[in-house]
Amino acid sequence: MSSSQVGSPSVGAEAPASKAAQTPEARPVVVQTIDLAKRYKHGRIAVAALDGVSITIAKGEIIGIVGPSGSGKTTLLNLIGGLDRPSNGRVIVDGVDLGTLDEGKLADYRLKKIGFIFQFYNLMSTLTAIENVELPMGFANVPKAERGERAEELLKTVGLELRMDHMPDELSGGEQQRVAVARALSNSPSVILGDEPTGDLDSKSAKALMDLIWALRREKKVTFVLVTHDPIVVARCDRVYSIRDGKVLREIIPKTENAKRLSEEESLMMDTLY
Amino acid sequence: MSSSMGMAFRSLKRRRLRTAFTVSGIVVGVALILVLLSLTSGTSTRANALINTLSPAQITVVNSTGRTSGAVPAGGNPVFIGRGGGVFGGAGGLAGGGAAATFAALFEGSDTMDQSVVSAIGNLTGVAVASPTLSSTGYVNGNAAFLTGINPATYKEATGGLNIVNGTDLANSTTGSQLVVGQILATNRGLSVGSVVTVGANSTGGSQFTVVGIYSTGNAFGERFAYLPLTTAQTITDKQGKVSEVYVKATDPSQVAQVSGEITASIPGVSAIAPSTFTGPATALAGTLTTFFTIIGLAALLAGGFGVVNTMMMSISERTREIGALKAIGAGKGQIMKIFMSEAFLIGVIGGVAGVVVGVSISLALPYFTGAATSSNVSGVGAGVGGLFRAALSPTVTPGIVLLSFGLGVVVGVLSGIYPAWRASRMDPVEALRHV
Structure with a gap:
């Protein structure tokens, strides 16, 4: 299977973006998918949203997933995030096979191991910024005093210390997304998954978000998997998986020779980078 | 959370x-x-x-002859049966305004029974206590009032007694010149504990009584009575040896209906009414x-x-x-x-x-x-x-x-x-x- 041959963590380690990171041998694998498949039934026709995807992601990597709509990239993200169950194959995160978790344990996995950021932020509209950040800690039964302290610290990290008591609708898109990042960080997850995180942001806010993601990777060794169309995001990923028809078409390492052998569509996207 | x-x-x-x-x-x-x-x-x-005001006891025994006989058990409104058969015998008592005169007339005319029925009832099996009373109209300080002569000791046992809110109950004696009045009556006539009043069968004359207590029933009608010792009441109204109703308490509360039936059946000229059989x-x-x-x-x-x-x-x-x-x-x-x-x-x-x-x-x-x-x-x-x-x-x-x-x-x-x-x-x- 061609897709299983691409994407080892060592490739990512060689990427220029990861020079500051540790040596390849010392970087533990955080996410591994093995022959992952997901089929949906549309009436009597089974549609393969994902068809044999095997990828490996190491700690501290920033991974992009690109592809046309319907290619299965969001499905891949949902399977890694434990929001959906595969029809076939396995997802292993931090050494735990998600297939062995029951529904309650899977919710707990999402709570403690995964952070989600969405295109439209999906903050709780009735809660203030700091309350939104505290929410997952509340679900994890973190004591109230500790929650407040940590949420405050995280909002400082994302640069929103002056906006803590604002409601989401009083914040700009970029600010809301930074609250969402702080929320995603609240239970110190292994991986943060982003589904078009810059999709609703202007380019300035998008760049600022990527700066933040880079800073978090550098300072907290957080791993990111970002589904995106945005060249600004793609340019700053360590590795990018290009997905087409539910399969990994290619693995791209931006700003290298590798990136020059691209499909027309991929080239178009990459052209804007240089 | x-x-x-x-x-x-x-x-x-x-x-x-x-x-x-x-x-x-x-x-x-x-x-x-x-x-x-x-x-x-x-x-x-x-x-x-x-119901409690009008028939405080489990069973009320009244004269079954004369004008009251038809009215009490069969006619009339069951709720109003109780205090002295004839009292509410006519519909007039229920009519509301303007009924006071009719009411008084009925009260005056109620038939009495010979006091010997009290011991006869008391001797029946299943009867715990039989307490005689004499209801009558009379005058307190020259104003018309309802007088009820009771035997304080048995009355309490048969009916639970009066709810005294001020002063004391009547002493346990069928004689003497003590009086217990209802709150409304006391208010209307300016009476209080310690008041000395004249009580008689007509508006002039009578004997001196001392108000020892004031009772409350929670409704206007029930508080218009004056209670006095039975023998004294008989003397004042010139009805020696007569009683107008006998309140009976059954030994076993579940046997009230049977005891009531037995009283009516075994003692001539009386009728026993158990309100519970109506209120059921x-x-x-x-x-x-x-x-x-x-x-x-x-x-x-x-x-x-x-x-x-x-x-x-x-x-x-x-x-x-x-x-x-x-x-x-x-x-x-x-x-x-x-x-x-x-x-x-x-x-x-x-x-x-x-x-x-x-x-x-x-x-x-x-x-x-x-x-x-x-x-x-x-x-x-x-x-x-x-x-x-x-x-x-x-x-x-x-x-x-x-x-x-x-x-x-x-x-x-x-x-x-x-x-x-x-x-x-x-x-x-x-x-x-x-x-x-």
Whole structure:
């Protein structure tokens, strides 16, 4: 299977973006998918949203997933995030096979191991910024005093210390997304998954978000998997998986020779980078 | 999560108008239940008080010959049988205003029995005590009043005695010049404990009595009597050796009907009436009414509950993506349930509180519309009796009723929240996040 041959963590380690990171041998694998498949039934026709995807992601990597709509990239993200169950194959995160978790344990996995950021932020509209950040800690039964302290610290990290008591609708898109990042960080997850995180942001806010993601990777060794169309995001990923028809078409390492052998569509996207 | 109640509160606050409409469904139900319960409670409370006043004992024995014979057991209104057969024998006593004269005439004319029936009744098996009384009209300080001669010792045993609110009861003697008067009579005639009054069969003359106590019955009619020792009463009214009714207590409360029947059968010229045999059907009717009203109230609450279900379903559908996000960030089924159940609970609490406020207001205002509020102030026996009927329409709000109505509101809110919250907790996060 061609897709299983691409994407080892060592490739990512060689990427220029990861020079500051540790040596390849010392970087533990955080996410591994093995022959992952997901089929949906549309009436009597089974549609393969994902068809044999095997990828490996190491700690501290920033991974992009690109592809046309319907290619299965969001499905891949949902399977890694434990929001959906595969029809076939396995997802292993931090050494735990998600297939062995029951529904309650899977919710707990999402709570403690995964952070989600969405295109439209999906903050709780009735809660203030700091309350939104505290929410997952509340679900994890973190004591109230500790929650407040940590949420405050995280909002400082994302640069929103002056906006803590604002409601989401009083914040700009970029600010809301930074609250969402702080929320995603609240239970110190292994991986943060982003589904078009810059999709609703202007380019300035998008760049600022990527700066933040880079800073978090550098300072907290957080791993990111970002589904995106945005060249600004793609340019700053360590590795990018290009997905087409539910399969990994290619693995791209931006700003290298590798990136020059691209499909027309991929080239178009990459052209804007240089 | 401790903040689920806070989230619920803000979510309801954000959609104020919708919340208000949803809550009003519960308010109507709770208020209706509260008014109906307090009405039925008020009615049965007053009916019981009325029965107790008019027939304080399990069994009342009266003369069955002459004018009273037809009126007491068969004719008349069962509720009014009791105090001295002939007293309420005619319909006049029930008619309300203008009945006082008729009433007095009946009272005057009631037939008496020879006091020997008292021991005859007392000797029957199943009888615990037989207490004779003599009811009569007389004069206190020259003003007409109802006099009742009693044997204080047995009277207490047979009827539970008078509810003395001031001073003392009569001494345990059938003679002497002590008097216990009702509160209304005392107020109307300016009597207090220690007052020395003249009591006689006619407006001039009589003997000196000392008021030793004042009793209360809770209704206007029952407080217009003057109680005095039996023998003294017989002397004053010149009815030596006569009694007008005998109050009987059965040894076994469940045998009241049998004992009553035996008295009528074995002692000639008397008729024994057990009010409980009349009030049984009345109580059953009251029970049916209560059930009926409760069903109406519950139906209203049910409708309110459907309103809550509807609003919650709408709210959940609007917040589908929010629910998807909650699931994505790790909220378990139970936590999602909790968030929405908190909302339903709050709707119930707000509806319950508002419903109680509205219900209590209506209950307090109702007597002013039916005229029942003025019943305790009317003078004249007839008006007093009529007032008792109107008083029956005045609701009695008790803490129990308030708690029950409020509790029902909360229960309906919570029950209505279960299904929507369950639906929310079961949403597929992938689908929910895709929702626009």
